[in-house]
Amino acid sequence: MNAGVEFVELSWAGRAVRIEHRWLARERRGAPLIVFLHEGLGSLAMWRDFPARLCDAVGARGLVYSRPGYGRSTPRGADERWSLDFMHRQAHELLPALLAALHVADAPWLFGHSDGGSIALLYAARFPAAVAGLVVLAPHLFVEPISVASIQRSRQAYRETDLRERLGRYHDDPDSAFWGWNHIWLDPGFTRWNIEAELPSIVCPLMAVQGIDDEYGTLDQIRAIARRLPQTRLLELPDCGHSPHRDQPVRLIDEVSRFFTSQQALAGD
Secondary structure, rough: OOOOOEEEEEEEEEEEEEEEEEEEOOOOOOOOOEEEOOOOOOOOOHOOOOOHHHHHHHHHEEEEEEOOOOOOOOOOOOOOOOOHHHHHHHHHHHHHHHHHHOOOOOOOEEEOOOHHHHHHHHHHHHHHHHHHHEEOOOOOOEOHHHHHHHHHHHHHHHOOHHHHHHOOOOOOHHHHHHHHHHHOOHHHHHOOOOOHHHHOOOOOOOOEEEOOOHHHHHHHHHEEEEEEOOOEEEEOOOOOOOOHHHHOHHHHHHHHHHHHHHHHHHHHH
């Protein structure tokens, strides 16, 4: 995913930040655009070839980027701690600024994984007319004990195993990525974080996907979306953990392609 990487500078949170991003299939002029939002320890590179495979399958363009603190984007400051509303700020401030800087005029589809799925939902709730559709993989709507327990184990792994070295392949500053995510998710105040009440303003088509064996959340997360948004299509994948695009890529691309194509046909009617 390093080929074709570009950078754009934004003014955000009182400072200039550099955002790495990559366009996919820009030659498909007029095709729908899918914006990919990565997980809590993810980056542009960690998606590997999945965004390109999905865009090819549905005939779309793609935009993949790393949030500040991740990948080759501007790292967190050494003393910077994320606030409890960090995902809201990504959805309400950073993503709109990025799309404006990149001159994205038409409403894109958002494809988000984990924290990126939550950010996608929050963006669509705040800007309902600015989203053509949503696909969210293992999004978080509220904090569950299983999430906290898994994130506590990841802290131990970061300190005691080669996890830091492995993350260094995808982040210029792995400490920035890991501790920004880990500290906020294990903050006692974050246990009360909940975005369920914000969902009803979402009007676009929505597909919510989760692995039955997800180690970071239960199926209550995506089922809570369906209870509040009747347009939701649920996909619960067996033999699949927290990352459906890695555990079940072929099945996921097939299911998303059918959903995307059906919604594009309805939009054209």
